Amino acid sequence: MRLSSFGEKFAANSGISGLMDDLGAALSDDPTLLFMGGGNPGRIESVEATFAARLTALASDRERRHQLLGIYQEPQGDRVFRRELARFLTREYGWSVGPEHIALANGSQSAFFVLYNLFAGRGSDGVERQIHLPLCPEYVGYRDIGLSENFFSATRPRIERLDGGQFKYHVDGEALTVSSSAAALCVSRPSNPTGNVISDEEVALLEALARAGDIPLIIDGAYGHPFPGLIEPSASASWSEQGILMLSLSKLGLPGVRSGIVIAHPDIAQAFARANTVVSLACGTLGPQLLRGMLDDGSLMALCRQEIQPYYRERQQLAVRAVEAGRGNLPVWIHRPEGAFFLWLWCEGLPIDSFTLYERLKARGVIVLPGNEFFIGTGEDWSHSRECLRISYAGDRETIEAGIALIMSELHRCYAEGSGST
Numbered sequence: 001m002r003l004s005s006f007g008e009k010f011a012a013n014s015g016i017s018g019l020m021d022d023l024g025a026a027l028s029d030d031p032t033l034l035f036m037g038g039g040n041p042g043r044i045e046s047v048e049a050t051f052a053a054r055l056t057a058l059a060s061d062r063e064r065r066h067q068l069l070g071i072y073q074e075p076q077g078d079r080v081f082r083r084e085l086a087r088f089l090t091r092e093y094g095w096s097v098g099p100e101h102i103a104l105a106n107g108s109q110s111a112f113f114v115l116y117n118l119f120a121g122r123g124s125d126g127v128e129r130q131i132h133l134p135l136c137p138e139y140v141g142y143r144d145i146g147l148s149e150n151f152f153s154a155t156r157p158r159i160e161r162l163d164g165g166q167f168k169y170h171v172d173g174e175a176l177t178v179s180s181s182a183a184a185l186c187v188s189r190p191s192n193p194t195g196n197v198i199s200d201e202e203v204a205l206l207e208a209l210a211r212a213g214d215i216p217l218i219i220d221g222a223y224g225h226p227f228p229g230l231i232e233p234s235a236s237a238s239w240s241e242q243g244i245l246m247l248s249l250s251k252l253g254l255p256g257v258r259s260g261i262v263i264a265h266p267d268i269a270q271a272f273a274r275a276n277t278v279v280s281l282a283c284g285t286l287g288p289q290l291l292r293g294m295l296d297d298g299s300l301m302a303l304c305r306q307e308i309q310p311y312y313r314e315r316q317q318l319a320v321r322a323v324e325a326g327r328g329n330l331p332v333w334i335h336r337p338e339g340a341f342f343l344w345l346w347c348e349g350l351p352i353d354s355f356t357l358y359e360r361l362k363a364r365g366v367i368v369l370p371g372n373e374f375f376i377g378t379g380e381d382w383s384h385s386r387e388c389l390r391i392s393y394a395g396d397r398e399t400i401e402a403g404i405a406l407i408m409s410e411l412h413r414c415y416a417e418g419s420g421s422t
Contacts, residue, residue, distance in 0.1 A: 006147070030365075034403040035395060037367040039192065040255060042315065042341070042394040046307045047253045054290050068289050072282040075273040077104025081288035085261070088295040092226060093237050100266040103273045104283045108222055108248040108260035113145050114275045115244070115262065119183040119216070121148040129183035130377070131218075134206055135171050137374035137388070139192045139220065152377030153182070159384075165324070167333045167346060169194060171202045178213045184244075185210050188220035190231050190339025193374045193390040197224075197232045197338040211242055216268070222248040223340040227300060228308045231339040241265045249287045251341075252300075252308065259287025312341045312394070319343050319393035319400050326408030330415055343391045344371075346384070347411060351418025353386040361410055366403045368392075 003011060058064050076082065082099035089097045105111035120131045128148065136154035146152070155176045157169035169191075178185070185206055190197045198206075203219075210217040223230045225237035228251045239245045247261035262272050276283075294300035316337050323334055323343065335344035350357065358370035371388025378385065391407065393400050 009144070009147075032365065033362070034366040034399050034406065036392045036399065036403045036407075037369045037390075038392065039250075040392075040394060041251050041253050042311055044253060044307055044311050047303060050303060051254065051290055058289055064289065068285050073104075073285055075277045075282075076100075076102065076269060077273075077283040078285055078288035078292075081292055084292065084295050088226070089239075089263070093239075095239055097239075097263065098266075101263055101269055103262045103264075103269040103276070104288065105260035105262065105272075105276055106280050106284055107258035108220070108246055108250070109141055110258075110280065111246060111260035111262055111272075111276070112142065112220075114279060115218070115246075115272055116142075116145055116151070116184075116186075117147050118268075118271060118275060120146060120151055121183075127181065129181050132178060132182045132185050133187065133377055134176050134185055134209075135169060135187055135191075135196075135198065136376060136378050137191075137193055137371065137385070138186075138376055139188055140369070140373045140376075142186075143373060143376045153179075153379075154375075154377035156378060156382065161333070162336060165327070165333055166336045168336045169196050171198055171205065173205055176209070178209045178215070180213075182213060182215055184216045184218055186218040186220065188222070189235070189238075190223050192220075192223065192340055193342055193369070193371070194335045194344035195337040195340045195342050196335060196344075197235050200234075200236050200238070203238045207238075207240065207242060216264070217243045218246065219243060220246045222246065223251050227304050228252050229301075229304045230309060230312050230341060235339075239263060244268060249291070252304075254287060254290070257287040257290070258284060315341065315393040315395075315397075315400060316343075318397060319391065319404060322401055322404035323408065326405055328412070330408075330411055332408075332411060341392060341394045343393060345389045345391065345407075347387045347389065347414075349418075350387045351414055354389055357389065357410070357414065360414075361407060364406050364410060366406045368403075368407065 058068055079099060082102040085102055086097045086099050089095045116131055120129050122128050128150065130151060130153045133152060133154040135157050155172060158172040160168045160170060162168060187198060187206065206217050219238065225231060230251065245263040247263065249257060249259040262269060291300060320334060320337065320343065331348040333346040333348060335346065337343060353372065354370040355372050358368060361368055369390040371390060372386060375382065375385035
């Protein structure tokens with residue numbers, strides 16, 4: 001089989017596809033594995049029941065059923081939903097947003113593929129431009145998304161050690177520079193993988209740098225404002241026409257409907273929609289149809305505040321307690337959890353790399369994600385990038401407690417072997 005350069009790149013075993021294949025195969029081969037990897041949201045019965053009732057109502061309504069199943073949407077997606085979302089954003093945050101600022105996509109992963117490649121890569125002037133990540137580690141799904149080589153550049157974070165065996169990443173304002181080859185800045189808020197939330201002051205710094213460079217600041221808000229709102233309460237929602245806000249319905253409990261949302265200047269939203277039409281023809285309608293009316297009547301935000309956010313808050317506290325109870329005197333640091341539904345562990349001085357630890361944990365019956373793949377665009381070798389793990393606490397309490405107990409047990413074994421102890 002002879003492949004093009006595109007084929008060779010995207011058919012190869014990339015970081016995201018390899019991990020997803022491995023996770024899927026592991027669960028199929030042994031369904032008793034404790035699954036604390038991947039980004040599946042928690043199964044919250046009340047949330048599932050809400051969407052089930054709305055799906056039943058959709059299927060029972062002849063006209064809405066036809067809109068759902070029988071017609072293509074316009075390039076920017078379901079107009080009724082876009083109008084409702086624009087009203088909500090204007091009412092909730094005071095943003096000057098209309099439906100023309102909003103474009104829908106078949107999931108945020110495909111949205112990022114289109115959006116990133118609209119800006120980065122070789123321009124008509126012959127200059128190769130990169131997406132710059134001002135705080136790395138970042139979402140592993142970005143890593144292989146570019147159509148050209150050297151697609152990302154990144155700045156290492158400043159690490160602050162906190163009391164109680166926790167730490168926090170900060171944007172390193174002294175090290176961060178935006179070169180003329182930067183096509184855009186991008187940061188997830190809250191962060192996948194670390195649960196970090198950059199402060200409002202850090203957002204303002206990035207916005208100023210983007211304006212100075214006449215490039216967009218892309219904020220990946222899949223876990224944050226406005227929904228599902230799994231984010232530190234002190235963090236303000238942020239968007240301006242210099243920026244692009246990316247949202248998703250997945251973390252509401254709807255990953256299977258594949259609905260991504262782009263909020264940007266109308267020129268960018270239209271350019272995105274045109275490119276997305278070439279790639280996907282039209283957006284799926286299930287997600288927007290399920291949510292129609294829920295922003296206008298306030299029921300979606302009530303669902304987030306009363307059901308989704310308390311669920312993850314309780315699971316987060318449980319996971320932190322489990323790590324604290326199991327680590328003893330190990331140099332294992334917890335990134336202060338400020339959002340999303342992950343714990344990020346820094347195993348300082350880990351005698352093996354995190355991918356080897358991932359394999360050892362899988363053999364013991366628990367699935368996590370190794371940190372290696374999340375350090376994108378940093379270039380030079382950095383020992384810290386081999387010492388981290390991402391742990392999901394989206395599952396049930398029993399899985400969290402049993403899984404973290406196994407993780408800590410294996411870490412004790414690793415450090416003992418590394419020091420020559422028995």
